[in-house]
Amino acid sequence: MKPVRQVFFVSDRTGITAESMGLALLNQFDNIEFKRATYPFVDTEAKAKEIVALINTAASKCEARPLVFSSIVDENVRKLIKTSAGMHMSFYDAFIGELEDELATEANHSIGRTHGMHDTERYDKRMEAINFALNHDDGITDRELQKADVILMGVSRSGKTPTCLYLALQYGIRAANYPLIPEDLESSELPRMLQPFRQKLYGLTIEADRLHHIRSERRPDSRYASRDNCRREISTAEEMFRRFNIPFTNTTHKSIEELAASIMLAAKLQRRF
Amino acid sequence: MKPVRQVFFVSDRTGITAESMGLALLNQFDNIEFKRATYPFVDTEAKAKEIVALINTAASKCEARPLVFSSIVDENVRKLIKTSAGMHMSFYDAFIGELEDELATEANHSIGRTHGMHDTERYDKRMEAINFALNHDDGITDRELQKADVILMGVSRSGKTPTCLYLALQYGIRAANYPLIPEDLESSELPRMLQPFRQKLYGLTIEADRLHHIRSERRPDSRYASRDNCRREISTAEEMFRRFNIPFTNTTHKSIEELAASIMLAAKLQRRF
Numbered sequence: 039m040k041p042v043r044q045v046f047f048v049s050d051r052t053g054i055t056a057e058s059m060g061l062a063l064l065n066q067f068d069n070i071e072f073k074r075a076t077y078p079f080v081d082t083e084a085k086a087k088e089i090v091a092l093i094n095t096a097a098s099k100c101e102a103r104p105l106v107f108s109s110i111v112d113e114n115v116r117k118l119i120k121t122s123a124g125m126h127m128s129f130y131d132a133f134i135g136e137l138e139d140e141l142a143t144e145a146n147h148s149i150g151r152t153h154g155m156h157d158t159e160r161y162d163k164r165m166e167a168i169n170f171a172l173n174h175d176d177g178i179t180d181r182e183l184q185k186a187d188v189i190l191m192g193v194s195r196s197g198k199t200p201t202c203l204y205l206a207l208q209y210g211i212r213a214a215n216y217p218l219i220p221e222d223l224e225s226s227e228l229p230r231m232l233q234p235f236r237q238k239l240y241g242l243t244i245e246a247d248r249l250h251h252i253r254s255e256r257r258p259d260s261r262y263a264s265r266d267n268c269r270r271e272i273s274t275a276e277e278m279f280r281r282f283n284i285p286f287t288n289t290t291h292k293s294i295e296e297l298a299a300s301i302m303l304a305a306k307l308q309r310r311f
Numbered sequence: 312m313k314p315v316r317q318v319f320f321v322s323d324r325t326g327i328t329a330e331s332m333g334l335a336l337l338n339q340f341d342n343i344e345f346k347r348a349t350y351p352f353v354d355t356e357a358k359a360k361e362i363v364a365l366i367n368t369a370a371s372k373c374e375a376r377p378l379v380f381s382s383i384v385d386e387n388v389r390k391l392i393k394t395s396a397g398m399h400m401s402f403y404d405a406f407i408g409e410l411e412d413e414l415a416t417e418a419n420h421s422i423g424r425t426h427g428m429h430d431t432e433r434y435d436k437r438m439e440a441i442n443f444a445l446n447h448d449d450g451i452t453d454r455e456l457q458k459a460d461v462i463l464m465g466v467s468r469s470g471k472t473p474t475c476l477y478l479a480l481q482y483g484i485r486a487a488n489y490p491l492i493p494e495d496l497e498s499s500e501l502p503r504m505l506q507p508f509r510q511k512l513y514g515l516t517i518e519a520d521r522l523h524h525i526r527s528e529r530r531p532d533s534r535y536a537s538r539d540n541c542r543r544e545i546s547t548a549e550e551m552f553r554r555f556n557i558p559f560t561n562t563t564h565k566s567i568e569e570l571a572a573s574i575m576l577a578a579k580l581q582r583r584f
Contacts, residue, residue: 043414052572055335058328059402062382063410066418078572109335125413129332132405137336140398145339164567168473200441203476207567294437294480299325299351
């Protein structure tokens with residue numbers, strides 16, 4: 039059995055940055071089991087004291103002290119958290135002093151900026167992209183393809199929908215979704231609707247066993263989900279990608295974040311906010 | 312005019328962690344304009360050399376050296392990046408040594424773990440939550456409400472859909488979406504369908520001017536979008552939340568990340584992966 043270590047992510051905002059940095063580090067240690075808990079919106083000394091008590095309780099119950107990853111702007115709150123019995127890693131402490139020196143200016147030490155929506159512009163761009171992904175999911179019009187930043191094409195259940203949504207949320211990218219249906223796959227042409235937009239196309243493919251598994255959850259024992267049909271659809275789709283020089287990637291062993299970042303890079307897309 | 316500073320986010324994976332940490336720090340400096348560029352998948356020495364050249368070119372063109380936030384596991388790649396003329400902030404350098412000491416074990420220094428999909432379990436949970444959010448968007452069945460982790464209710468365009476999607480993607484939470492339509496608002500009762508699930512309800516509200524703006528984009532000059540109607544719908548919805556003790560939050564000045572994290576906290580939800 040692996041040794042267990044408690045981990046606290048403490049933030050004065052959402053906790054997403056502290057989690058993201060902490061997990062990147064913890065993923066480097068395979069042989070330890072980490073028990074994680076996130077405490078967002080710790081933005082007053084009173085709340086900080088509650089968290090200190092929680093960390094101290096955890097510390098008293100375990101042999102090894104807890105790890106504490108924090109993202110806290112207010113110095114007093116940060117200092118309070120550091121009085122706890124955990125091991126503290128604060129990227130503000132690590133970098134903000136250096137940055138102040140480099141930029142020859144003082145940090146404003148005000149919270150709520152990180153993921154805060156300063157202007158509604160950012161929100162609007164994001165919503166536009168989300169609505170784009172939702173309206174175009176599995177049903178697409180020519181007029182709208184013109185507005186797309188990128189068009190993801192692939193067989194049913196190859197991962198287009200979550201990737202489109204992630205591109206919208208994370209980068210404000212308008213990603214359209216073109217499902218390759220059996221008629222498309224029978225033809226040796228690129229689907230007519232896509233022909234004017236070849237430079238926007240990006241293909242998704244997937245391993246046949248994985249596709250069989252995913253489709254079987256939806257429609258068990260169907261022809262649609264059968265291993266043979268999955269294999270055939272995938273190999274025809276990949277042929278199409280190769281024939282028309284459409285860049286494509288295999289989604290089987292990639293996370294949605296990795297797919298989205300790969301597509302941003304390959305399609306030379308710039309985030310919209 | 313604000314002084315301008317170039318910023319490079321360099322990562323061997325998606326760049327999301329480097330961006331997230333870097334932006335949290337940069338948001339502390341209002342009086343400087345940052346020109347950002349992200350370079351994901353920098354995982355070989357050859358790619359690192361290309362980035363070094365880019366940073367050096369930027370440095371030679373500006374008075375102030377570029378800032379470089381990096382998230383790179385491989386020591387050789389990391390060292391190469393640090394030979395560039397930028398100012399370097401690497402959270403691996405800042406913390407991995409301390410962590411190795413604390414955990415009395417060596418980091419495995421292998422990449423691809425951070426957002427990597429190790430088991431398909433994580434992907435499946437995420438997809439399940441996304442499909443849940445999509446299937447239930449603006450049309451919901453009783454049987455499915457039972458499966459929801461949380462049910463977001465609010466007037467049309469109050470921010471339910473993006474919040475549900477973000478809860479699904481970031482936390483694997485199954486969030487259902489219940490739009491309060493005019494008939495719901497005319498009644499003094501809680502909508503019948505929601506009555507068995509009072510402990511799962513969470514309300515979203517919004518400022519009338521903002522709602523008017525959002526609805527006008529969709530249906531300009533309609534009764535639906537009119538300021539008066541927006542005001543009336545919102546105040547009735549808020550009365551309902553108060554009458555039935557439903558926790559609620561105003562989405563107007565919050566980002567989707569903040570909304571999602573607030574709901575996780577208020578509804579005591581645990582992430583599903």
